[in-house]
Amino acid sequence: MEIVQSITKGSGPIPILDSGIPVSQYCPINLSKDNRELNSINVSDAKECQDYVDVVLKRNGSRVAYGGYLEKRNLYGDSERFKGQEPRDIHLGMDFWCEAGTQVLAPLDGAVHSFANNSDFGNYGPTVILRHQINGNSLYTLYGHLSLESLEGLYMGKVIEKGESFAFLGTPDINVGYAPHLHFQLVLDLDNYQGDYPGVCSEKDLIYFRKNCPDPNLLLGYPF
C-alpha cells in the first residue's frame, strides 16, 4: 500500500482515459447491491447497465462515471464463470464507464508484462497488464474490457510511458458482455498470472485480495 501512496502524494488526479475529458466531467456511480435504484434493473445485462450509466451521466452532466472498489455487486450472477459455492461478487478494481473507443492512458511509466484476450463470457475480454518499478518494487496495473485492436503490436517488455495512449475501450461483443468500461486494478503480487488476474473475490478471500489489490484511487487521486 505504501508503495502506491509513495508515488502519488500531491500529484492530483492522474488521467486514465482520454485527457480531452476534464476531471470535472467525471462523476461517481454506485453499482452495489445497496443501491435501491438498481432494484428493477438487471445490471448484468449490458443494455440495461448502459441505460443506468446513461441516467447517471445525464443527471450529473458528465461523460465518465467511475467507482466500484470493493463494491458488492449483482453484476456477475448470470455468468458461469462466477458460479460456485461462495459467490465472487466483491469488485477489486475501479471501473470507468465511458464510450467504446475511448483512449486508455498509462498512469505511470512502465512496460507491458503480459496481455491476453480472455474471451469467455463474463471475463475481461482483451486485457493488458503493465509492470511498474517503484523504489525497487514491482507494481502491476491491469486494464480489462479493452478493444481487440488494443492488443495489436504489443509485446512483453514494450515500454509504455506515463500519459501514453496504449489501449481503447471495447464494445460489449468484445469485452465480453458488459456496457463499455475500463476495469482498472492494482496488483502487488501477480502470482504467475499472465494477461489475467481475478477482478472479483468472495467474502472469505477478501482479507488477502484487498491487501494485494490496493484501492486504485490511492494512485489516481480522483475526488470521490
Ligand SMILES: [Zn+2]
Ligand atoms: Zn470492473
